[in-house]
Amino acid sequence: MCKKIIFLLCFLPFYLLSAQTNELKKFPKGCSPKQVGNRLAYNFVNARHDLYAGRYIHYAEVCTWNGALDYALKTNDRELIKQLQNRFEPFFTREKVLLPPMNHVDYNMFGSLALKLYQITNDKRYLEIGLAYADSQWEVPVNAKPEEKDWAEKGYSWQTRMWIDDMYMITVIQNxxxxxTGDPKYIDRAAKEMVLYLDELQRPSGLFYHAPDVPYYWARGDGWMAVGMADLLRELPKNHKNYVRIMEGYQVMMKSLKNHQRPDGMWNQLIDEPDFWPETSGTAMFTYAFIIGVQQGWLNASEYGSAARKAWLAMVPFIDERNNVTEVCVGTGKKNDKQYYYDRPRLAGDFHGQAPYLWCAAALLRK
Structure with missing residues (x-):
């Protein structure tokens, strides 16, 4: 009897977690992560480049590319991996001019793609490009502005600008x-930066204003924080000095997001505005953060597993017959005007939406 009790105490939590996360394993026909991921990943392979003013690869394309690679790896789709690798090959030659300069958080995150390809191919060309982008975030250029030099002197990236987007753009490449490399300086950089942003920008509600002078909780903006924390915590050693602080920020945000989820599973363009329209990119980012939290045991599996499942099933119908995610808010700068956010145009096939859908599909395929 005693041995039986000990067995139950030791293994019951694992059994319950496994049973509860089953909600994230079985889906109706047409909604499985493999079916959805396949549609979106092959859609991306044949897509045109998304460029900043026709000059450099846009960060949203990099995010989608990373998601397609993650999905291809989870499904062991060697043909897809090859096609995604082939899409990069021209950057070594005729498309080299499209490589972003190493002078802005949105540009530098391009290096995350090269580093991901290095992990797949072991081709040193990718490593060289990727580390150059990662290291230049902490290498102050001669023409840096005074405020950029100030950040660097405090141990932060000179590219720090206190925009919530940064906590994906900086942390993804440092991760x-x-x-x-296994070099702790990279994870230390990401963690130190994340704590700064949490301390300065997170509101008591757990959410984040689009900007300190714009008191609105814009879904995709908050999505960058949600995904950035989830991905960072997955790599950050539990004994790291900043682990507890970041986990605290993550969990309070997840609780607030769950409270603001619509009955149908989506989240609105402005998270706490019930009369706003459901927006797909932010919804997908929050769903991803829930999925990772449940899988890692950071979030109550029954509660958040159900919320993630509801969100995923609500997201899939927003993919049209051309495999484009619809109802994606366009790129949006800050503005202290609520109507401005309501009136933002919505696109189909924008990489801001394709990317987090792929992240979710890949995450749901994790064992």
Whole structure:
């Protein structure tokens, strides 16, 4: 009897977690992560480049590319991996001019793609490009502005600008650099930066204003924080000095997001405005953060697994017959005007939406 009790105490939590996460394993026909991921990943392979003013690869394309690679790896789709690798090959030659300069968070995150490809191919060309982008985030250029030099002197990236988007753009490349090198300086950079942004920008509600002077909780903006924390915590050693602080910020945000989820499973363009329209990119980012939290045991599996499932099933019908995610808010700068956010145009096939859908599909395929 005693042995039986000990067995139950030791293994019951694992059994319950496994049973509860089953909600994230079985889906109706047409809604499985493999079916959805396949549609979106092959859609991306044949897509045109998304460029900043016709000059450089846009970060949203990089996010989608990374998601397609993650999905291809989870399904062991060697043909898809090859096509995604082939899409990069021209950057070494005729498309080299499209490589973003190393002078802005949105540009530098391009290196995360090269580092991910290095992990797949072991081709040193990718490593060289990727580490150059990662390291230049902390290498102050001669023509840096005074405020950029101030950030660097405090140990932060000179590209720090206190925009919530940064906590994906900076952390994603530093995370990938840590994975390929094992050098703790990369994960330390990401964690230190994340704590700064949490301390300065997170509201008591757990959410984040689009900007300190714009008191609105814009879904995709908050989505960058949600995904950035989830991905960073997955790599950050539990004994790291910043682990507890970041986990605290993550969990309070997840609780607030769950409270603001619509009955149909989506989240609105402005998270706490019930009369606004459901927006797909933010919804997908929050769903991804829930999925990772449940799988890692950071979030109550029954509660958040159900919420993630509801969200995923609500998201899939927003993919049209051309495999484009619809109802994606266009790129949006800050403005202290609520109507401005309501009136933002909505696109189909925008990489801001394709990317987090692929992240979710790949995450749901994790064992």
């Amino acid at each position: 990938e650099a840590y994975k390929v």
